[in-house]
Amino acid sequence: MKQAKLLTQPEQKRVNALIDAHRYSARNRAIFAISFFAGLRACEIAGLKVGDVFDANGAVRDTVYLAAAQTKGDEANTVLVSKRLEKALLAYAAAYPLHTIKPNAALFFSAKRGGFSAQTIVxxxxxxxxxAGIKGASSHSGRRQFLTELADKGVNVRVIQALARHKDISTTQRYIDYNESKLRNAIELFG
Structure with a gap:
């Protein structure tokens, strides 16, 4: 199975610059942030409601509860919100304040004000x-990048598995990228 491409730093900067140059930049930044900073799948992003992410006062929740219908595996689950993700979500809420009033409304909306489907997120x-001229990247690239970066920072694979919401640890391990540079750095730990 071919894996979604991980983005290099220059590629990430290029994508962010393009997002900022287009309409709905705060919305699109928030969508990318949810993928790259929380590892959500396209179907999960599309299924988010305002009340899942924001409380009645407009503050970002520190934990997002996904109902079974919002997940790939049809099992309810939780997603932890980092400070980086919170910042992107607050910027989104500031850009579209009227949208955050209705808790049952779709969190992300199209130009026609309807919610996104999983396919429109993809x-x-x-x-x-x-x-950006990036080949091999997909809606799953952010999820894969999120899990790989956690591994690169030394987070235990069991913790990564829980954050990925995978039932089987072997699924999590397939997401984590390695290359010769990482292998060389690993063996130098015993220098």
Whole structure:
């Protein structure tokens, strides 16, 4: 199975610059942030409601509870919100304050004010990656990047498995990228 491409730093900067140059930049930044900083899948991003992410006072919740219908595996689950993700979500809420009033409304909306489907989220990622000239990246690249970066920072694979919401640890291990540079750095730990 071919893995979604991990983005290099220059590629990430290119995508962010393109997002900032287009309409709905705060919304698109928040969508990318949820993928890259929490590892959500396209179907999970599309299923988010305002009340899942924001409390009645407009503050970002520190934990997002996903109902079974919002997840790939049809099992309720939780997603922890980092400070980086919170910042992107607050910027989104500031750009679209009227949208955050209705807790049952879709968190992300299209130009026609309807919610996104999983496919439209996939298409949004594909559009920005194509504009940036990045081949092999997909809506799953952020999720894979999130899990790989956790591993690179020394987070235990069992913790990564829990954050990924995978039932089987072997699934989590397939997401984590390694290359010769990482292998060399690992053996130098015993220097």
């Amino acid at each position: 298409n949004l990622f594909a559009r920005f990656y194509a504009l």
